[in-house]
Amino acid sequence: MKDNNLKNIKNTATITALPSEGRGVVGQDIHVFAPATVANVVCGFDVLGFAVNEPGDEVVMRITNKPGITISKITGDDGRLPLDPAKNTVSVSVQHYLNSVCREDIGLDIELHKKMPIGSGLGSSSASTVAGLFAIKTLLGDETDAATLLPFAMKGEEMACGHGHADNVAPALMGGFVLIRSYEPLDVVRLPHPAGLYCAIVFPDVDVPTREARQIIRKNIQMKDAVIQWGNIAGLVSGLFMNDIDLIGRSMKDILVEPVRSMLIPDFYRMREIAMSLGAVSFGISGSGPSVFAFTKDEETARLITKKLQAHLTSIKIGSNIYVSTINDKGPRVL
Numbered sequence: 001m002k003d004n005n006l007k008n009i010k011n012t013a014t015i016t017a018l019p020s021e022g023r024g025v026v027g028q029d030i031h032v033f034a035p036a037t038v039a040n041v042v043c044g045f046d047v048l049g050f051a052v053n054e055p056g057d058e059v060v061m062r063i064t065n066k067p068g069i070t071i072s073k074i075t076g077d078d079g080r081l082p083l084d085p086a087k088n089t090v091s092v093s094v095q096h097y098l099n100s101v102c103r104e105d106i107g108l109d110i111e112l113h114k115k116m117p118i119g120s121g122l123g124s125s126s127a128s129t130v131a132g133l134f135a136i137k138t139l140l141g142d143e144t145d146a147a148t149l150l151p152f153a154m155k156g157e158e159m160a161c162g163h164g165h166a167d168n169v170a171p172a173l174m175g176g177f178v179l180i181r182s183y184e185p186l187d188v189v190r191l192p193h194p195a196g197l198y199c200a201i202v203f204p205d206v207d208v209p210t211r212e213a214r215q216i217i218r219k220n221i222q223m224k225d226a227v228i229q230w231g232n233i234a235g236l237v238s239g240l241f242m243n244d245i246d247l248i249g250r251s252m253k254d255i256l257v258e259p260v261r262s263m264l265i266p267d268f269y270r271m272r273e274i275a276m277s278l279g280a281v282s283f284g285i286s287g288s289g290p291s292v293f294a295f296t297k298d299e300e301t302a303r304l305i306t307k308k309l310q311a312h313l314t315s316i317k318i319g320s321n322i323y324v325s326t327i328n329d330k331g332p333r334v335l
């Protein structure tokens with residue numbers, strides 16, 4: 001079992017003591033990777049998420065002599081993301097951070113390299129934002145915990161999806177499996193997880209923007225449904241602590257969000273049947289979809305599930321990307 005690491009993070013981050021010598025010097029640059037994430041983890045809408053090893057996004061950031069942020073290049077986005085720094089989630093989050101550390105004087109040039117699909121339910125905007133924030137934090141020699149950047153990353157989510165949820169950005173920043181115990185005040189808890197849990201991810205090539213996938217879900221729920229849902233969330237978290245993969249599997253059920261969002265995903269229930277028949281521990285929507293994921297007890301089963309699901313999607317004329325990963329406990333890293 002991994003370390004249980006309790007974090008209490010304030011809504012308004014204040015980072016003051018940055019070392020000045022040799023940091024933030026014109027010409028310095030850095031190349032950072034931040035991982036994709038699986039948010040919700042089926043039953044924990046907006047409160048659970050974990051990071052994976054691949055895919056992920058990369059940011060190259062350089063300190064320039066002209067105050068302000070420019071975005072000189074974005075690759076891998078098919079022209080979908082804005083170069084305007086006032087409209088791009090990476091630069092907006094980084095600007096919030098610079099304001100907080102009173103370094104509005106600094107000049108930055110950003111290149112964003114999208115290495116994962118946009119609108120996939122794999123925390124695409126979060127990976128970019130976290131890569132940007134980790135890059136500026138490292139360039140400026142800010143040695144506060146990466147989790148301190150969470151409120152800035154949530155600003156990026158708010159801009160990307162109309163809501164500042166943290167279940168993608170928190171695991172992307174902190175790595176591992178994360179619970180957002182509370183949003184007001186922000187209280188984020190790193191959870192343990194069994195070693196050797198594999199994640200099979202399939203991204204069917206259909207567009208499901210998070211903003212729209214949030215609009216279609218129910219605004220009110222019945223007490224009897226809430227009882228089932230919170231039993232499952234507690235079961236999942238208990239299974240993570242107890243290293244009990246079967247408990248994890250039987251707790252990963254969602255009666256609130258999945259019945260609605262599954263309609264946006266081609267052959268969702270058929271894909272579940274295929275994955276479970278091949279030995280998946282659990283199966284569900286990743287974030288707001290359309291990606292789906294399964295937990296497995298070994299890599300071989302995860303690879304088999306991704307191949308069979310991809311073949312099924314091909315048979316109904318839908319392209320897909322597939323990934324197999326363990327849970328990524330490290331989060332962002334300098335390349």
Ligand code: HSE
Nearest residue numbers: 039046167210287288
């Ligand atoms: N919890 C968010 C949602 C994650 O389901 O809308 C978005 O990826």
